[in-house]
Amino acid sequence: MCRQKYDKRRLTRLVHTADAGVVVDPTGKRNGRGAYLCDQPTCWDSLSHKPGILAQALKTNITAEELAAIALHKPA
Numbered sequence: 001m002c003r004q005k006y007d008k009r010r011l012t013r014l015v016h017t018a019d020a021g022v023v024v025d026p027t028g029k030r031n032g033r034g035a036y037l038c039d040q041p042t043c044w045d046s047l048s049h050k051p052g053i054l055a056q057a058l059k060t061n062i063t064a065e066e067l068a069a070i071a072l073h074k075p076a
């Protein structure tokens with residue numbers, strides 16, 4: 001979860017979709033409640049340490065499978 005005002009190119013959008021749960025949204029255009037991660041490793045690490053923050057922001061529960069799929073998008 002990121003509250004920094006970074007350029008959109010540095011942000012990864014996560015979206016809570018009605019049909020597919022919480023997924024990464026590369027287009028930034030999917031419908032649903034969204035949250036952003038920036039390209040800082042600490043931002044992504046907070047996902048695994050405190051997934052509840054993201055769950056609260058997206059108003060849903062996030063499964064371990066969803067977290068694992070999201071983690072694959074972590075910037076190198």
Ligand SMILES: [Zn+2]
Binds near residue numbers: 001004037
């Ligand atoms: Zn961040």
